[in-house]
Amino acid sequence: MGRFPSTVYIQKPFSHCIESGSAPSKNDVDYMARWCNFIYWFPGDKKWGLKMKSFEDVAITAVPRDAKAPEKFSIWSPMGPKSGAEVNALVQDLGIADPGADMELIDFVENSQGLHAFVVRARNTIIVVFRGTADGQDMCADVSICRTQLEQGGLVVSGFQNQLAGDGALTTILDQVFKLWNADTTRPIRVTGHSLGAAQATLCALEISTTCVGADLNVITFGEPRVGNSEFRDRCLNAKMQHIRVQNELDVITRIPYWFPCPGIWHHSGFHVWLRNGDVEFGHDQEPIPDASIPLICCVCCRGIQYGSSVPFHKLGGDVSYMAHLDSISEESWQSAWEASKS
DSSP: OOSSOGGGSSOSOHHHHHHHTOOOOHHHHHHHHHHHHHHTTOSGGGTTSOOOOSHHHHHHOOOOTTOBOOHHHHHHOTTSOOBHHHHHHHHHHHTTTSTTOOEEEEEEEEOTTOOEEEEEEETTEEEEEEOOOOSHHHHHHHHOOOEEEOTTSOEEEHHHHHHHHGGGHHHHHHHHHHHHHHHOTTSOEEEEEETHHHHHHHHHHHHHHHHSTTOOEEEEEESOOOOBOHHHHHHHHHSSSEEEEEEETTOGGGGOSOSSSSTTOOBOOSEEEEEETTEEEEOSTTOOOGGGOOOGGGTTSTHHHHTSSSGGGGOSSSTTSHHHHHHHSOHHHHHHHHHHHHO
């Protein structure tokens, strides 16, 4: 069986947890981190030379444990799995290869702007996963920080929105999610992403909140940059969704953009979870933790110096990564930190 059996795939809604005074589920955060890591590799033929277009292919094809990602992908995509052993561990944790696993890849969505996302039905849950920066097109989206006006209000980073909406990709995702949810409105919806994918997960979840009205909708992001202005932030805060924004140490990406075209125009949204010094700290209400939100110019100080910069903290896998940090925190420590945040 995978690390996350069916009985614990999705626990209590985060909104219920926070309103009732209990901590958000660490299990759910761990689970989404692995989906974010998995999408850097899937479909397999992009990196490993394997023809994998469905989860059935994954279940019957094991990546050689000593396989290495081609060098060109190691340069462009430093965030995803680097070896067959890592890929197989993710497949095992997620339960994709479990006999009789009730898991289905509904759609793998790509567009000419470089978007990579998929919609998954994992037992009773709808999951939307966005890939982070992995190639030159993604890097162009990262640095395109002009402002785009959303139809429903708010300015957002143009590169994030344009890649998400290009060639009707966002519409495709919204249609797939609505179809699944409308067939059974008790199904929870979880949207997740890392880095660039985290920004697009937030943008997408906000749209889902207006199409799947009344859904148990949560978005869980890792290494998310600032996405929009104060109006966009307020829309997210008022939407019928719960946003958990996880930040690892002095992750450089979580500090940008900030200065352009003037200081403070871009804002974070969501309930802030800060992984630091082998422990975790929770924000108060939906305000960013001040010590974790210093501008980019300060990012290479403190613990970042130990590793040359704060870039390693942005990775999903590795010694100081998101997954390593989450794995090092016990459920007891998670709960204790939550209690401390309320005092």
